[in-house]
Amino acid sequence: MDLYTEGDPIADAKAPDGPIETRWERRRFEAKLVNPANRRKLTVIVVGTGLAGGSAAATLAEQGYQVKSYCYQDSPRRAHSIAAQGGINAAKNYRNDGDSVHRLFYDTVKGGDFRSRESNVHRLAEVSVNIIDQCVAQGVPFAREYGGLLDTRSFGGAQVQRTFYARGQTGQQLLLGAYQALERQIGLGNVEMNARHEMLELVIVDGRARGIVVRDLVTGEITTEMADAVVLASGGYGNVFYLSTNAKGCNVTASWRAHRKGAYFANPCYTQIHPTCIPVSGDHQSKLTLMSESLRNDGRVWVPKAKGDNRAPRDIPEDERDYYLERIYPSFGNLVPRDIASRAAKNVCDEGRGVGPGGLGVYLDFADAINRLGRKAIEAKYGNLFEMYERITGEDPYQVPMRIYPAVHYTMGGLWVDYDLQSTIPGLFVIGEANFSDHGANRLGASALMQGLADGYFVLPNTLANYLASGPFDKVDASHPAAVEARATVEDRLQRLLAINGDRTVDSFHRELGQIMWEHCGMERSEAGLRKAIDEIRTLRDEFWQRVRVPGDGEGLNQSLEKAGRVADFFELAELMCIDALHREESCGGHFRAEHQTPDGEAQRDDERFAYVAAWEYGGTGQPVLHKEDLKFEYVHPTQRSYK
């Protein structure tokens, strides 16, 4: 293709072989250790304080390393892991319902549409049980049964009840557990916490990641921080779409800067789109709010049969309504998986049958459920969600059907890492949503929290030691030419952004970029659309660098400057996402190509040609270079999903 070149295949050199149940055990045993007395002499930088970063920083400090932790928020407790609602999976089999490590492994590989690594996923399933123990010991108030034992529920269509939860605030509670462990280490002087700091560049010395350049968001001061290893836990890049369920500050800058310095970016086109979000209410919209998936258990999804029917929903008679999920998927009905429900909603809206402002919404109607079960029962089950809906929309969902629409929610792609979670840059480790490793093309519900904590508490602290044991590395400080150069790059870039002084705001560019991405690289992608998107992104990016206006200066708090830097990186990522989506001529998980569907409109995978991880090397101003990592399935054999 004209947009990229293909390089050598890449392989996961750290992946152990042998029976899958023994791989992680063996890898840990074979890993080199660092003498406790020497750990104090080693410094590790951790960027991000979510479930992955917070738990990693706390654990590394407990082990005796000197940790420097960074987050852009005003406190490590605010990382966006906090917003996760549903729960966390673990193969505890407390229900005696047939769950096991192997079943969680199997479900995750299958749910990822056979685009993840078996070894990684098995390890994830293994450590899932330790996570629950760890969190309970920290005082995480999980839901409990009357007998005092932990309650679990089934989530996201799983057939076993393996999801542990703390009402609708599981992410918050798990994050606060990790945050408190982190604060304890900060109090003990083992972690130097730098809140309101943003990583703007990676420092590489002699081929190893040895530091970062950060900007203090309060004073504007730029400093270079050196260390023996760097860990990125900076989250996903869903905000490339402008509107998503991510927090406003979520960004790809840390990952993207590392990518530009040589770390490969894997599978950027895999994005998860959640079907039940509150629709956009106007041009002012700044973010989208997720409504728990559980609503589809009792709500019925419909749109009017006729195009442009703008009667009030209650005035539309039953026989003029199209309960399209029940019609197309009679056996699963309203409970089809996320990607299918999302795409179906898009299709009916594309036909002009969407409801609400702008025609981008479908009804989620509880009238039948209220008639059948009574208002009381519905209130008990969904009361808080109904309240939240009313607060945001001003409509009472007991009287009027809810309006929902899909929204970008999670990104499965991320920096490429090996089994040890190390990127293609030695000494640069990537954990949590920022890496690509465990979810393949689609993430199962309640697995994001599991992966973040698995990486941070249990995987990284073992594998990082192996890397550090290969030291000691030469002592370097901020005066090293590589560090000075990295710092100069950052300063230049900030000055460039401030100097443009054009006539458009950062947000206006971000919004426009988001529209392009949503239109052409969202729920359904096509060759023509993606090519168009790439052209539009390039044009808009040029315009950005000529017309953006960033008020103020680099001294002190300047929120426009922060945003400008992030959006500039989103522009580059957006192009790579489209190229990745264009090159992957198949449909799988969170990537649906219009050209590749079964006759009845379902995703059609092409295992012959695409059973690989697409790891992209930064191509400078030229073209990105594709490196393929072949995926082998020894334990779970690829099958086609069907929900008819």
Next chain:
Amino acid sequence: MNLTLRIWRQKGPEDKGRMVTYKVDDVSPDMSFLEMLDVLNERLILQGEEPVAFDHDCREGICGMCGLMINGNAHGPQRGTTACQLHMRQFSDGDTIDIEPWRARAFPVIKDLVVNRNAFDKIIAAGGYITAPTGSAPEAHATPVAKADADAAFESAACIGCGACVAACPNGSGMLFTAAKVTQLSLLPQGQPERYTRVIGMVDAHDEAGFGGCTNAGECTAVCPKGIPLNTIGRLNRDYLAATAKRGGTPGS
């Protein structure tokens, strides 16, 4: 709708600061309060003025980053709602809205409406945790927890650390925040070994940070977007009294 905003503008920590009046037109009732500020900021930028700095992140009421004093109410007029979840339909055309930062010595203003809440982190670092280094945990089901205790612990654990309690308190006290964490951890069996050192450490850190003392006025719980109950402070007091009695009145010894 058209609104008049009077917003606290302060260039930096050293600046004295003042209320500045702005007009905002064509505000949609479906906007969130922060989106209304976004609209104002877009205009200010294009006019060559500095946009209003304010903290926000998740915009779904859980991260605790946003916090504005809106017409004298922490997080605005709607109960149980953070500023980011407050919508403009709560206001009427022609309203004048005063917007100020949280005001407390322990929360110094950084710029405009942005304050530094690091004092809360220090309170947690002084004991708001259970010491359980990674890997040391026993099997999760080894210690059952009565459902009532687990539920009550959750209720306190729901605190988002936004600081509204301090902002609203006539004494500028951070006791509700401190008590919420003390309560959560002292209700759970896992939290017992550190129960008394925790409460003393946290209260000392609270006082050191420059927060005022609690007089049980109840403003905090009224504005708390998560409805943390006032009786958590009673539990803190009880633990604190027991702790000082047990340790002969010498904190932390």
Next chain:
Amino acid sequence: MAVTGILLVLFLIAHMLGNLKIFTGAEAFNHYAHWLRDLGTPLLAPGWYLWIQRTVLLVAVLAHIGAATVLALRARAARPVQYAHRKKVQGSYAARTMRWGGVIILLFVIYHILDLTTGTLNPVGDATRPHSNVVADFAPERWYVTLFYTLAVVSLGFHLRHGTFSALRSLGQQTPAGERRARTFALVFAVVLTAGYLVVPFAVLTGLVR
């Protein structure tokens, strides 16, 4: 605050019960007053008990005011810049007026001692005839005394309502049900005490006691 407050509250209860003896007639009332002076005899010399009680009360009052001052100073230090727009959300009237209410009560107590203890400001001012002192005090033509007294006692009622609840909280009351009970108890207690103190002057004013 809580401990000194409770000491003062115990005194208030005893003082109110004593006041109510006025309804049993002048003789009984005077007798009660004289008994107070002689309380503890022969172990103590006459009047000594009262001086012990006065000392304890004085210390309690000073400590109470001291603690309140510390709280007020801390509160002021905790918010160096005031809000331009301040509106109270919930906090009961009682909770908000603790400090100024306390000041009113203090001024009243000073007047009250000069009036009915030393007799300096009393039209009769005869220490041997407390009943006459009281009746003279609240005579209809001295309506302003009754008004001031009423104002002070109502302030005291508010002070007690929040003070009682707050003291229970400070001493560790911690359950939601307990909170409801504590609030109810504080309200009832404050109303009873307020009423108990107000009956006397109004009884004099209306001529019920003469």
